[in-house]
Amino acid sequence: MSTVGHFIGGEDVIAGSRTQAIFNPSTGEQCGDVELAPVATVEQAIANGKAAYPAWRDTPPAKRAQIMFRFKMLLEEKADEICQLISREHGKVLHDARGELQRGIENVEYACGIPELLKGEHSKNAGPAIDSWSEFQPLGVVAGITPFNFPAMVPLWMWPSAVMCGNAFVLKPSERDPSSVLYIAKLAMEAGLPAGILNVVNGDKEAVDTLLTSPDVQAVSFVGSTPIAEYIYTTANAHGKRCQALGGAKNHAIVMPDADLDNAVNALMGAAYGSCGERCMAISVAVAVGDEVADELSKRLQEQLKTLKVGSGLDNSNEMGPLITAAARDKVVSYINGGVEQGAELVVDGRDLVVPGHENGFFVGGTLFDKVTPEMTIYQEEIFGPVLVIVRVKTMQEGIDLINAHEYGNGTCLFTRDGEAARYFTDNVLVGMVGVNVPLPVPVSYHSFGGWKRSLFGDLHAYGPDSIRFYTKRKTITQRWPASGVREGVTYTFPS
Ligand code: NAD
Numbered sequence: 001m002s003t004v005g006h007f008i009g010g011e012d013v014i015a016g017s018r019t020q021a022i023f024n025p026s027t028g029e030q031c032g033d034v035e036l037a038p039v040a041t042v043e044q045a046i047a048n049g050k051a052a053y054p055a056w057r058d059t060p061p062a063k064r065a066q067i068m069f070r071f072k073m074l075l076e077e078k079a080d081e082i083c084q085l086i087s088r089e090h091g092k093v094l095h096d097a098r099g100e101l102q103r104g105i106e107n108v109e110y111a112c113g114i115p116e117l118l119k120g121e122h123s124k125n126a127g128p129a130i131d132s133w134s135e136f137q138p139l140g141v142v143a144g145i146t147p148f149n150f151p152a153m154v155p156l157w158m159w160p161s162a163v164m165c166g167n168a169f170v171l172k173p174s175e176r177d178p179s180s181v182l183y184i185a186k187l188a189m190e191a192g193l194p195a196g197i198l199n200v201v202n203g204d205k206e207a208v209d210t211l212l213t214s215p216d217v218q219a220v221s222f223v224g225s226t227p228i229a230e231y232i233y234t235t236a237n238a239h240g241k242r243c244q245a246l247g248g249a250k251n252h253a254i255v256m257p258d259a260d261l262d263n264a265v266n267a268l269m270g271a272a273y274g275s276c277g278e279r280c281m282a283i284s285v286a287v288a289v290g291d292e293v294a295d296e297l298s299k300r301l302q303e304q305l306k307t308l309k310v311g312s313g314l315d316n317s318n319e320m321g322p323l324i325t326a327a328a329r330d331k332v333v334s335y336i337n338g339g340v341e342q343g344a345e346l347v348v349d350g351r352d353l354v355v356p357g358h359e360n361g362f363f364v365g366g367t368l369f370d371k372v373t374p375e376m377t378i379y380q381e382e383i384f385g386p387v388l389v390i391v392r393v394k395t396m397q398e399g400i401d402l403i404n405a406h407e408y409g410n411g412t413c414l415f416t417r418d419g420e421a422a423r424y425f426t427d428n429v430l431v432g433m434v435g436v437n438v439p440l441p442v443p444v445s446y447h448s449f450g451g452w453k454r455s456l457f458g459d460l461h462a463y464g465p466d467s468i469r470f471y472t473k474r475k476t477i478t479q480r481w482p483a484s485g486v487r488e489g490v491t492y493t494f495p496s
């Protein structure tokens with residue numbers, strides 16, 4: 001069984017430290033080990049980044065972009081290999097892994113535009129013979145810490161923009177599915193990225209804390225659960241670093257009485273059960289406006305759930321794979337038990353699903369609750385599994401009030417045919433990413449991604465234009481070249 005190590009200064013590194021098992025969630029079997037980097041290994045990665053940074057900072061952006069173009073081609077060429085690695089360790093179905101990778105490639109495409117994106121702002125004759133401009137300089141060594149659920153895409157949200165801005169990067173991916181990340185880092189080297197500009201260290205809290213406290217790390221991007229995001233943000237800030245920390249979610253979709261219900265049900269099936277609900281943009285609450293809508297929604301979702309094809313992620317004919325670990329499966333099952341105990345109506349129960357030939361896989365079937373109320377734990381907390389709950393309200397305003405009162409504000413959606421209702425909803429809902437008849441309103445790569453409330457700690461969102469601001473510092477230069485021979489008197493007045 002192979003041990004996954006680290007990638008530092010363009011070399012594979014095995015530190016001989018603690019390890020953690022990696023599982024194939026579809027079979028429940030261990031498929032490898034990952035090393036958990038000790039402090040010295042993380043420091044080695046930071047030192048490599050620091051050494052490689054000065055020459056990279058001075059490399060023209062257009063030359064850096066050429067490397068990204070080659071990298072994008074390699075990602076496309078090697079897509080099948082990458083998706084196999086994702087599916088084997090994460091469990092998501094291959095076609096879903098391909099979608100994830102495609103979204104990651106779009107972030108690489110965005111980063112290819114760096115010569116344009118880094119153009120500064122210029123003012124000629126800001127004063128007599130005075131020109132002034134702002135330019136955007138890289139920060140130095142920056143770090144990224146990423147979750148298990150998009151092992152290829154979320155790292156690609158971060159480091160392509162960061163290194164195109166001229167920084168060196170240390171990435172600490174999820175220790176639960178680390179292989180695709182290392183494979184992709186090597187493709188970046190093959191495309192021409194200099195050694196030390198992208199370093200990958202696998203690990204747990206010890207590795208993360210080393211990044212958060214190192215004086216040589218200037219900024220930290222994090223994506224993961226809210227309690228860890230809050231810890232990352234406060235610790236990074238306390239150590240003088242710029243930080244953006246994206247957290248968890250509980251995304252509601254309001255279904256209006258005028259909605260096209262067939263489309264809404266299809267959209268909800270994909271948004272709730274795709275990737276086994278392990279998406280920060282998954283819809284986990286369907287808010288039905290009126291009992292008639294709720295009854296019909298429940299009935300049609302039950303019918304569709306009967307045909308949901310659950311099985312191994314490596315079989316592309318499946319629609320939903322397993323959860324990431326046995327612990328994740330047990331946690332989802334305990335949420336379902338809790339929902340029953342608190343009085344919600346369990347209309348489809350996925351707890352006892354057995355996938356023939358994969359009896360030890362970490363599967364839970366698609367689960368549906370009706371008549372869920374806001375004080376129930378299954379309403380309040382992020383379950384991160386294939387569990388959709390229906391909450392019944394009387395008006396759209398009641399639905400918006402529910403969403404606005406929730407601690408999370410990542411994504412949301414309104415299903416309607418009414419433009420006035422849609423406009424009111426997008427104006428008044430306190431959520432960062434809003435869809436109208438679009439259940440997963442994940443922004444395209446040339447916008448930026450981020451939630452509101454406790455779904456994001458920090459000011460700037462991930463990828464897109466915000467990432468260029470996050471990974472650079474503005475410097476404003478004011479320059480005067482008086483004509484030769486001109487002598488100016490002394491002035492004690494503040495310049496105006
Ligand atoms: P997680 O918070 O457990 O782990 C995320 C990262 O933090 C991993 O690299 C992990 O090694 C590290 N980590 C875990 N515990 C730590 C600790 N005590 N100290 C320091 N570092 C620690 O999240 P996960 O289970 O990998 O991912 C699922 C979560 O991520 C869900 O809550 C999901 O909503 C969220 N998520 C959010 C977004 C978003 O854009 N908002 C995107 C994807 C996932």
